[in-house]
Structure formats: C-alpha cells, structure tokens
Amino acid sequence: MAAAAVVLHPRDLAGCEHRLALDQSHPDLVRARPDTPEAQRRKDAAADHRAGVRDMVRGLHSDQPPGTVVLVDPTSDHATRVAATMAACAAEAAWIWNATLPTDLDHGRRGHAELLIRDGSGYVPVIVVNHRVSYDAKPGNGGNGGSTLTSPVWTWAPRPDVSRNARNQRRDQLRLAQLTAMLLDLGLTPSADPADLKGGVIGIDADCIVVFEMAALLDDYAESFERRMAIARQTIPTAPRRIGECRSCPWWPRCGPELEERRDVSLVVGGNQSIALGEIGITTIDQLAHFRGDQPTDWPANIRFDDAVLNAIAWLTGIPLIRRLEEPQVHRADVEVDVDMESYGEHGAYLWGTLLTDNTDPSREVRYRAFATWEPLPTRDEGRSFAEFWGWLTGERAAAHAAGKTFAAYCYSQQAENRWLLGSARRFAGDDGVPPRAEVEEFIASDEWVDIYEAVGRNFICPNGKGLKRVAPVAGFTWRDAEASGEASMDWYRDAVGLGGATPDPAQRHRLLEYNEDDVRATKVLREWIDGPAKEQVPHADTVLEFRDR
Known part of the structure; x- marks a missing residue:
C-alpha cells in the first residue's frame, strides 16, 4: 500500500474541521506559530499533572523488580522514543510510561500513550488528562447500576463501580481508539477481537483509572477518521463557521474577517x-x-x-442588551453580600472575596473582605481560609436574622462557587470551622443564595454573551486592570505563590485581590442597576423586533 500523504494525530479527530484543513494546507505556518499564553498555561498545567501521575506510578511499584516500570525519556527524539517503547514491549514490561508508537504511514496515523499496561499477552493504552473523568453517582438511587468500569491506579483490574459515573469526553475516547487501532495493527493487544479490548483514562483526581470498552468506540473512530482524512487531503471542502473553539483558535484572525465580510x-x-x-x-x-x-x-x-x-x-x-420583561426583577434584601471565588484550575479555591452592603444602615461601610491562602495549592491551609470565609458569611447571616433583617448573598454563575463550597466541605471535613456538607447544601438551596448570572438570563437577551465582563459595563462598571480575566488570573496566581520554585511576588497577590474586589463590586453594581435604571436604558424585545418592519 502506498504511503499516505497525511498523518493524523488524535487531536486532529475532534473539534473544528476547517481548522484541520487550514493546518494541513499551511504546515509551515503551524510549525512557526508560537503558543498563546493561554495555550502555554494549559500545556504547563497538563505537564505538571502528568509528572505527578508518573511519580505516583513509579512510587507505587518502587518495591518491585527492576524493569517493572519503564520510563521512556520524553526529551529524546521520536525515533529513540519509539525504539525504547518497542524494546519495553518486547521485554514484557508491566508498565511503560510515555509510550510512543511507530508512525503508521500506511494508514496515516500517529500517537503516544502516557501508559501502556501489560494485560495478559498484550497491552492496554491508558492516557492521563488534566480534567475530571468521573463524578460521584447520586446517592440514594442505587448508583449507576454498574455501568461504569474503573480500575485501581496501582494495577489493571477493571470492575463495575456503582459509586461513579464516567464523563464521556469524545476527544479522550477518540485518542484511546486510535491508540488501540495502532496496537492492534502492531499485534500488541491482549486479543485480536475488538470486543475484548479496553482502554483507560486517569483524570485530574488520579484516584482511579476510568475504563472504556473499545468495540463501540472503534466503530465511531473509524467513521471519524475516514472523514477527517478526507478533509486533510482536501477532498471534502470546508468553510469557516464560528463555534466555541474559535475563542482560542490561532486561525480566528483569518476566519473572523471572512465571516464578518x-x-x-x-x-x-x-x-x-x-x-x-x-x-x-x-x-x-x-x-x-x-x-x-x-x-x-x-x-x-x-x-x-x-x-x-x-x-x-x-x-x-x-444594541448591547435587550430587555425580556417589562419590569426587570432581581431578588433584593436588607443585608446583601456579594461573593466571588478564585480557584487555580482543579487544584483548589485560594480566595473567597466578599462585599457587604447593609441597606438599612447607610453609616455602615461597604467593605471588601478577602479570605485567602497564599500557600501554593493544593494545601491544607485552603481549608483554613474556607472555614474563615464560611464563619464570617454565616455570622453575618445570623446577625441579620437576629435583627429582623432580610439577608441575601450573591454570586455570578453559582456553578463554580457551588462546586468549591461543596468540595471544600468534603475535602476538609473535620477541620476547625469547616461546616458539614449538609449545612452547605441547605444554604445553596435557600432563597438567600442568588445567582445574578441567572437573573441576567431571565431579564435580558445578551447579544455579546452573558459573562460578567460583558454585561457589567452596560451597567456602567469598569475594571481597574485592563488585562483582568479568568485566564490572566491563572498566570498571576503562579507568580503570586511562586509556583515552579520562583520567588513569590507580592505585587501579583495585590493584583489578584484587586481583580477579585472588582468582580464583587461589578456584581453589586449590576444587580442594583437591574433593579433600577435598566428599565429605561435597555430596549424591550418587542420594540427591537419592529426592525423587521423597516
């Protein structure tokens, strides 16, 4: 069979088809293109996570004979990594880290697995990713009926796990399928029958291997691979279309103007x-x-x-905003606390910022309070800062109730805050001041925990998006730092705590505190604006639809 002109990496099998076409037709531009700071941060975080899993695997087998775990040097060239991987397979090593498979020029595919684990007479691929790959099955409903398979991280022993539900990330599954197909062609799988084959994923928690049956995934992969190969060979035409991926795509400066034109x-x-x-x-x-x-x-x-x-x-x-309702509505209270949390990826929440407003007492200062840990995450000190935040919040809530005042706490998009409220109660259970999970659940479910993001969606249509930094400026709020963003804060945090052995930078701590304070002040300005000037300043949907009569 003639060698294929195109070789696809698993990352080419999902996402924007037009990006694949552009990448393949302009390979020199792709090679010369530097990573954006955001992309580099993601790569660095993923590399740190994989290094941690590598060290864990090596430590778990440190008492076993030499050669049980083979580490392929990631700094060597591709040919050397392939040779080392094939030699480890021939020696029947039990665990092969950073396994690099020979490029398959006949079919046009390449790939590597963070792990190959010996299973009987062959190997199963296991990839390590920097996102969550499972979540707790809901209690009280019998779990998931055993539909999720997991294996301990210290061995390959797949079994039904009723306590978890797998998160099916298609990119992960396509990567596992390509690796499995390559191992099949190399004769390195435990069986030649796809129905017998499995693959695994280790996620951010690194507490188990989530196991997938490969037969169905291989069918989906074959269809996807055929189409992607045709796109790469320019036999299926593509055109730009805006999707979520465009926000971080290096081709957007080319596609965006074309779409606008x-x-x-x-x-x-x-x-x-x-x-x-x-x-x-x-x-x-x-x-x-x-x-x-x-x-x-x-x-x-x-x-x-x-x-x-x-x-x-x-x-x-x-028009930046369109009103759905004749009278915009948002829950208000006598004592109001705006809350904003800052986290560092999946590692934890290092800062809880608050802004208290007592609408019954104009003499009381509207004061920003921050509850933070500047020890690099993950750290037990995160539990201390969370406990202090929770104690202060619930203390203000109780004081308002005791004084006969109504109380409400506000956030912008509670999904993130709720995750770390519940997660902190679980992870630091038993530490001084950390509340029982049930107490946190009661608060989240109450009318006193108000999501302004949801209020915006109920009241307005947002042509430019519903993010706080999109909507609050319409209400007149401006951030002090022109570079303020969630992505930028990740870099500021690394510098603030000195990740990677650097000296902690107090200026970046101040920058993060100022950014967090502006977020809670923006939430306050926005909800007060919804309850006041918005009706007069934002056109109603019926009025806007009259445009069609022009």
Whole structure:
C-alpha cells in the first residue's frame, strides 16, 4: 500500500474541521506559530499533572523488580522514543510510561500513550488528562447500576463501580481508539477481537483509572477518521463557521474577517443553531434579522427562536442588551453580600472575596473582605481560609436574622462557587470551622443564595454573551486592570505563590485581590442597576423586533 500523504494525530479527530484543513494546507505556518499564553498555561498545567501521575506510578511499584516500570525519556527524539517503547514491549514490561508508537504511514496515523499496561499477552493504552473523568453517582438511587468500569491506579483490574459515573469526553475516547487501532495493527493487544479490548483514562483526581470498552468506540473512530482524512487531503471542502473553539483558535484572525465580510449567521447563533438555519436557507445575519417564518424543525428545544432573531438585529444595530420583561426583577434584601471565588484550575479555591452592603444602615461601610491562602495549592491551609470565609458569611447571616433583617448573598454563575463550597466541605471535613456538607447544601438551596448570572438570563437577551465582563459595563462598571480575566488570573496566581520554585511576588497577590474586589463590586453594581435604571436604558424585545418592519 502506498504511503499516505497525511498523518493524523488524535487531536486532529475532534473539534473544528476547517481548522484541520487550514493546518494541513499551511504546515509551515503551524510549525512557526508560537503558543498563546493561554495555550502555554494549559500545556504547563497538563505537564505538571502528568509528572505527578508518573511519580505516583513509579512510587507505587518502587518495591518491585527492576524493569517493572519503564520510563521512556520524553526529551529524546521520536525515533529513540519509539525504539525504547518497542524494546519495553518486547521485554514484557508491566508498565511503560510515555509510550510512543511507530508512525503508521500506511494508514496515516500517529500517537503516544502516557501508559501502556501489560494485560495478559498484550497491552492496554491508558492516557492521563488534566480534567475530571468521573463524578460521584447520586446517592440514594442505587448508583449507576454498574455501568461504569474503573480500575485501581496501582494495577489493571477493571470492575463495575456503582459509586461513579464516567464523563464521556469524545476527544479522550477518540485518542484511546486510535491508540488501540495502532496496537492492534502492531499485534500488541491482549486479543485480536475488538470486543475484548479496553482502554483507560486517569483524570485530574488520579484516584482511579476510568475504563472504556473499545468495540463501540472503534466503530465511531473509524467513521471519524475516514472523514477527517478526507478533509486533510482536501477532498471534502470546508468553510469557516464560528463555534466555541474559535475563542482560542490561532486561525480566528483569518476566519473572523471572512465571516464578518459575508455577514455569516454563525456570528450571532450557536453551532447547532446555524446548521438548523442553513437547512431552511438562512445563512446571513441580514436574512435572520428580517425572518418572520416558523423556526427550523431541528431548532434546539432549549433556545428561544426569537432570541436568535433579536441577536441578529442587535448585531446590525449595535444594541448591547435587550430587555425580556417589562419590569426587570432581581431578588433584593436588607443585608446583601456579594461573593466571588478564585480557584487555580482543579487544584483548589485560594480566595473567597466578599462585599457587604447593609441597606438599612447607610453609616455602615461597604467593605471588601478577602479570605485567602497564599500557600501554593493544593494545601491544607485552603481549608483554613474556607472555614474563615464560611464563619464570617454565616455570622453575618445570623446577625441579620437576629435583627429582623432580610439577608441575601450573591454570586455570578453559582456553578463554580457551588462546586468549591461543596468540595471544600468534603475535602476538609473535620477541620476547625469547616461546616458539614449538609449545612452547605441547605444554604445553596435557600432563597438567600442568588445567582445574578441567572437573573441576567431571565431579564435580558445578551447579544455579546452573558459573562460578567460583558454585561457589567452596560451597567456602567469598569475594571481597574485592563488585562483582568479568568485566564490572566491563572498566570498571576503562579507568580503570586511562586509556583515552579520562583520567588513569590507580592505585587501579583495585590493584583489578584484587586481583580477579585472588582468582580464583587461589578456584581453589586449590576444587580442594583437591574433593579433600577435598566428599565429605561435597555430596549424591550418587542420594540427591537419592529426592525423587521423597516
């Protein structure tokens, strides 16, 4: 068979098809392109996590004979890594770290696995990723019925695990499938029958291996691989379309202007929505803005079709926000506390910022308070700062109740805050001041914990997105730091605590505190604006829809 002109890496099998086409048609630009700071941060975090798993694997088998765990040198060239991997397989090593498989030029594929684990007469691939790959099965419902398989991290022993549900990340599954297909062709799998094959993923918690049956994944992989190969060979044409991935794509400076020039409808609706619109002939923003017919048959059930039309009108007219309700509504209280949490990836929450407003006592200072740990995460000191935050918050809540005042605490998008509220109660259970999980759950479920992100969604259509930094400026708020963002804060945190052996930088700690304070002040300004000037300053949806009559 003639060698393929294209070789696909597993990362080429998911995500934007047009990006794959551009990468393949401009390889020199791809090679010369530096990583963005955001991409480099993700790579560094993933490398740190994999190094930790590597050291854990080596430590778990430190009492076993030499050669049980083989570490392939990641700094050596590709050919050397392949040779070392094949030699370890021939020697029947039990664990092979950083295993690099020979590039398959006939089929056009390459790949490496953080681990190959010996299973009988062959190997199973296990990849290590820097995200969560399972979550606790809901208690009280009998678990998941044993549909999730896991294995301990110190051995390969897959078994049903009713306590967990797997998180099915398609990128991970396609990577496992490509590795399995390559191992099959090399004769290195425990069986030649795909129905007998498995693969595994170790996630951020590194407390188990989540195991996948490979037969069904291999079928999906074969279909995806065939299409992606055709795209890479330029036999299936692609065109740009805005999707979530575009935010961090290096090709966006090229695709964005092209989409704007043709006023592509994907600039104002999500990916699935633009596909549904295309099926009824709507491809431009102008067409959508003037459309009066029925919504497409395949329109997503959780999206209002009128919102899409309004987003298109807003794009054409420059309207930043559209009012859904005649009277915007947001829950208010006598004593109000705005809360914002800062975390470092999956490692923990290092800062809880608060801003208290007593609407019954104008003489009481509206004061920002921060509860932080500056010991590098993960650290037990995180539990101490969380306990202090929780003690202060619940103390203010109790004091308000005792004085006959109503109380509410506010955040912007409670998913993140709730995760670390519950996670901190679980991880630091028993430490001084750390509340029982049930107490945290009671607070989260109460009317006194208010999500302003949800309030924004109920009251407004947000053509530019519902993020705090998109919406609060409409209410008149400005951040002091022009570079303020969640991604930037990750770099500031590394410098603030001196990750990687660097000297901690107090200036970056101050920067993080100022950023957090601005976030809680933005939440306060936004909710007070919703309850006041928003009605007069934001046009109602019915008024905006009159654009179609022009």
